[in-house]
Amino acid sequence: MVDLRSEFVGIKSPNPFWLASAPPTDKEYNVVRAFKAGWGGVVWKTLGDGDPIVNVNGPRYGAVHGKDRQLLGLNNIELITDRPLEVNLQEIKRVKRDWKDRALVVSLMVPCEEANWAAILKQVEDTEADGVELNFGCPHGMSERGMGSAVGQVPEYIEMVTRWCKKHTRMPVIVKLTPNITDIRKPAQAAKDGGADAVSLINTINSIVSVDLDNMCPSPVIDGKGAHGGYCGPAVKPIALNMVAEIARDPALAGLPISGIGGVTTWRDAAEFMALGAGNVQVCTAAMTYGFKVVEDMIEGLKDWMDTAGYSSVAEVVGRAVPNCSDWQHLNLNYIAKAKINQDLCIKCGRCHIACEDTSHQAITSVVDGVRKFEVMDDECVGCNLCVNVCPVDDCITMEPMAAGSTDPRTGKTVDARYANWTTHPNNPMAVEAAE
Amino acid sequence: MTETTTAPDVAAGRLSKDALDKNFCDLHPLLDPHEAQVEADRCYFCYDAPCLNACPTSIDIPQFIRQISTGNPTGSARTIFEQNILGGMCARVCPTETLCEEACVRNDAEGKPVKIGELQRYATDHYMASHGATPFTRAAPTGKKIAVVGAGPAGLSCAHRLAVHGHDVTLFDARPKLGGLNEYGIASYKSVDNFAAREVDFILSIGGISVETGKRLGDNLSLAALQDQFDAVFLGIGLGGVNALGLDGEDKDGVLDAVDYIADLRQADDLARLPVGRRIVVIGGGMTAVDIAVQTKLLGAEDVTIAYRRGQERMNASEYEQHLAQTNGVRIMTWVQPNALLGANGHVTGIALEKTEQAEDGSLTGTGEIVALPADMVFKAVGQTLVQADLDGAAPKIEKGRIVVDEDRKTSLANVWAGGDCILGGEDLTVAAVEDGKIAAEAIHRALSA
Numbered sequence: 001m002v003d004l005r006s007e008f009v010g011i012k013s014p015n016p017f018w019l020a021s022a023p024p025t026d027k028e029y030n031v032v033r034a035f036k037a038g039w040g041g042v043v044w045k046t047l048g049d050g051d052p053i054v055n056v057n058g059p060r061y062g063a064v065h066g067k068d069r070q071l072l073g074l075n076n077i078e079l080i081t082d083r084p085l086e087v088n089l090q091e092i093k094r095v096k097r098d099w100k101d102r103a104l105v106v107s108l109m110v111p112c113e114e115a116n117w118a119a120i121l122k123q124v125e126d127t128e129a130d131g132v133e134l135n136f137g138c139p140h141g142m143s144e145r146g147m148g149s150a151v152g153q154v155p156e157y158i159e160m161v162t163r164w165c166k167k168h169t170r171m172p173v174i175v176k177l178t179p180n181i182t183d184i185r186k187p188a189q190a191a192k193d194g195g196a197d198a199v200s201l202i203n204t205i206n207s208i209v210s211v212d213l214d215n216m217c218p219s220p221v222i223d224g225k226g227a228h229g230g231y232c233g234p235a236v237k238p239i240a241l242n243m244v245a246e247i248a249r250d251p252a253l254a255g256l257p258i259s260g261i262g263g264v265t266t267w268r269d270a271a272e273f274m275a276l277g278a279g280n281v282q283v284c285t286a287a288m289t290y291g292f293k294v295v296e297d298m299i300e301g302l303k304d305w306m307d308t309a310g311y312s313s314v315a316e317v318v319g320r321a322v323p324n325c326s327d328w329q330h331l332n333l334n335y336i337a338k339a340k341i342n343q344d345l346c347i348k349c350g351r352c353h354i355a356c357e358d359t360s361h362q363a364i365t366s367v368v369d370g371v372r373k374f375e376v377m378d379d380e381c382v383g384c385n386l387c388v389n390v391c392p393v394d395d396c397i398t399m400e401p402m403a404a405g406s407t408d409p410r411t412g413k414t415v416d417a418r419y420a421n422w423t424t425h426p427n428n429p430m431a432v433e434a435a436e
Numbered sequence: 437m438t439e440t441t442t443a444p445d446v447a448a449g450r451l452s453k454d455a456l457d458k459n460f461c462d463l464h465p466l467l468d469p470h471e472a473q474v475e476a477d478r479c480y481f482c483y484d485a486p487c488l489n490a491c492p493t494s495i496d497i498p499q500f501i502r503q504i505s506t507g508n509p510t511g512s513a514r515t516i517f518e519q520n521i522l523g524g525m526c527a528r529v530c531p532t533e534t535l536c537e538e539a540c541v542r543n544d545a546e547g548k549p550v551k552i553g554e555l556q557r558y559a560t561d562h563y564m565a566s567h568g569a570t571p572f573t574r575a576a577p578t579g580k581k582i583a584v585v586g587a588g589p590a591g592l593s594c595a596h597r598l599a600v601h602g603h604d605v606t607l608f609d610a611r612p613k614l615g616g617l618n619e620y621g622i623a624s625y626k627s628v629d630n631f632a633a634r635e636v637d638f639i640l641s642i643g644g645i646s647v648e649t650g651k652r653l654g655d656n657l658s659l660a661a662l663q664d665q666f667d668a669v670f671l672g673i674g675l676g677g678v679n680a681l682g683l684d685g686e687d688k689d690g691v692l693d694a695v696d697y698i699a700d701l702r703q704a705d706d707l708a709r710l711p712v713g714r715r716i717v718v719i720g721g722g723m724t725a726v727d728i729a730v731q732t733k734l735l736g737a738e739d740v741t742i743a744y745r746r747g748q749e750r751m752n753a754s755e756y757e758q759h760l761a762q763t764n765g766v767r768i769m770t771w772v773q774p775n776a777l778l779g780a781n782g783h784v785t786g787i788a789l790e791k792t793e794q795a796e797d798g799s800l801t802g803t804g805e806i807v808a809l810p811a812d813m814v815f816k817a818v819g820q821t822l823v824q825a826d827l828d829g830a831a832p833k834i835e836k837g838r839i840v841v842d843e844d845r846k847t848s849l850a851n852v853w854a855g856g857d858c859i860l861g862g863e864d865l866t867v868a869a870v871e872d873g874k875i876a877a878e879a880i881h882r883a884l885s886a
Contacts, residue, residue, distance in 0.1 A: 068477075266506040266507075267508070268507060290481050291483055297502050297503055297511070300515075394473060395469075
């Protein structure tokens with residue numbers, strides 16, 4: 001029996017699916033609908049102090065579409081909450097009172113002064129929310145004023161503000177990291193040094209989704225002009241997964257809880273984040289694309305997969321793939337694989353052939369004995385896997401490892417059973433002696 | 437008008453075994469994984485989906501399709517079975533072209549709806565291949581006993597839901613095998629590989645359901661006695677009678693009830709041993725008429741004609757079914773009604789049809805023009821009737837020849853519910869019967885738990 005109940009930095013929720021701080025968590029109406037739909041928790045849309053900000057009144061989103069207008073990426077120029085602080089606080093208190101079993105964390109972004117942070121933390125504590133998330137990630141609108149990613153890109157500021165927050169509240173403090181940075185471990189370390197209970201990542205990525213060629217202006221177009229926005233959705237998942245893994249496998253950061261954000265759309269995406277070290281996940285774009293009902297498939301799918309794979313709790317999944325995260329120079333160069341095309345599943349579109357012929361190693365036929373046929377030539381195949389990725393039929397092309405002792409027809413060499421990597425390769429000018 | 441030109445030509449084995457196998461193989465073979473993925477990706481995951489609302493059992497279609505697309509066919513099947521325990525058979529026989537697929541927004545957008553029926557079969561077949569039991573757990577026994585009369589889709593659905601709630605069910609059926617029309621009526625090419633029987637076993641796996649076959653109301657089963665012996669009764673008795681043509685000579689050899697021949701066809705071990713006429717006329721315009729016409733053509737009949745008394749747009753058979761008939765070489769004659777049966781030596785040799793037209797007041801009148809068709813077999817497919825005699829003394833309220841029920845499927849009798857083709861106001865579809873059984877089971881459960 002699979003138990004999806006989650007406890008993240010002491011905050012309990014019936015499942016590990018939270019909504020990220022964004023329009024879906026802007027107000028009571030939305031959050032209550034989310035809870036009714038089954039979401040385990042929410043991070044309330046970022047609160048600020050002083051007069052509320054204002055958003056543009058024209059388009060706030062641009063998009064990157066795949067075939068059939070499938071939404072692959074969304075980019076937003078929306079800011080933190082534009083509703084009065086008092087209204088938000090009252091709603092938070094009410095919702096938490098009515099939904100005690102769900103996680104309710106509040107996202108915050110105030111000027112870089114200790115007094116501002118101390119004040120807002122006190123107000124949030126009064127709502128009895130479960131914790132706070134520090135928004136150091138907004139790449140537009142706030143960064144111009146020294147908040148959001150203007151903090152997130154400066155580790156010293158991250159540490160400073162985190163420390164203030166830990167000083168002024170007993171609530172768990174989650175630090176949300178911006179991906180618009182060279183090495184994510186640095187801000188993560190700064191958060192940890194400041195006493196953060198956890199980090200959440202990623203926030204959105206600096207982006208321009210398209211250019212309106214009629215108006216000669218980046219999209220979305222506001223009265224003839226455009227501005228960069230924050231990119232999110234399925235397209236950003238690979239960037240997020242990498243950054244989560246970087247943190248999870250860093251010895252100095254090991255054990256720092258991570259909330260995974262970035263294109264989680266299905267149960268499988270969530271499982272992947274968890275396997276790389278995320279204790280839970282936060283979702284935004286998928287909910288904004290399909291409505292809150294998407295959580296049903298996430299919950300059922302995760303449960304069914306865990307049941308089949310033999311995991312009875314989320315904790316058993318978290319970090320399971322981290323030990324297998326290596327670096328390029330440590331990958332086994334003696335592992336030889338060749339592509340193999342299943343002729344029963346092949347629909348003869350020829351895409352594998354042209355990808356390989358034009359751009360790779362000329363290892364796939366297009367005609368065999370006068371007949372249109374696509375077969376891999378092992379003596380040319382380097383095992384790059386491009387054909388597998390461009391083929392429109394799932395599992396039609398697979399990679400088959402070569403057995404140790406057999407001969408690779410491409411090199412004429414025997415496949416070596418021993419592990420050996422680049423660091424000991426004779427071609428490497430910085431090679432070290434191979435460990436015996 | 438000649439009475440007869442040749443002796444009646446009725447023979448078995450008109451086609452080879454290979455030809456028969458090909459003719460009667462799966463009308464819609466199971467989607468393979470690639471096809472299922474491509475099709476599932478077409479679903480837009482609508483809000484308050486039109487397909488969900490069009491489904492008589494309210495299956496959460498966007499959800500089950502999404503679960504196929506995210507690689508969780510098991511979850512998908514569960515979503516289906518939660519609303520419709522006969523999701524497997526429904527996936528094969530439901531007229532999706534007039535229900536969910538008609539409502540699909542992609543039908544509007546491109547004239548190409550998502551293949552909801554085939555996706556439903558993909559999920560349920562996957563589940564049934566890897567699980568011997570339905571994804572439900574039987575609640576603790578309540579000690580309450582319910583009699584379900586008729587083991588067709590309505591009765592099976594009702595029995596299963598009651599068993600899930602912990603009640604004990606005795607399921608009665610007149611025939612040797614359970615399944616009702618699923619087993620004896622559905623066209624062969626829609627339910628291959630003995631699926632109806634396998635589905636019955638799957639449903640009975642819930643436990644708590646005991647079966648008594650060979651039991652017929654009015655014969656060796658009494659409704660009044662059941663009302664006494666059980667805490668509640670559900671009638672899913674279908675329509676056991678067949679409308680007559682009202683012509684002289686209906687008792688001639690070769691003048692047959694379509695439903696009986698279809699039942700024989702379904703139970704035949706060897707289709708090559710079924711005698712079929714060379715020239716066939718089917719009177720009627722509904723699904724049964726199409727089923728008998730198509731199947732006799734597939735058995736090797738040379739000439740099959742459906743004769744319907746009004747225009748094609750008034751035929752009860754859906755457009756899809758009509759096309760199926762036509763692509764199988766069946767001729768559809770409209771605006772003709774039976775006038776006289778022609779015969780020799782006690783066997784039918786043909787049928788005289790009178791052309792019809794619609795009068796000012798909408799009623800149908802004959803024009804006087806007669807067309808004679810030679811026929812070695814004439815099939816009656818002009819509707820089925822409730823056998824009221826079966827209900828003996830304890831008769832529930834009947835109107836227009838069907839049992840009257842309220843929205844909980846409760847009859848006028850104190851502890852008797854009913855569903856399926858036998859009730860008034862139903863759509864005479866398998867899926868509607870499943871919904872009736874489910875609603876009635878919940879109502880019975882509420883009544884017995886009060």
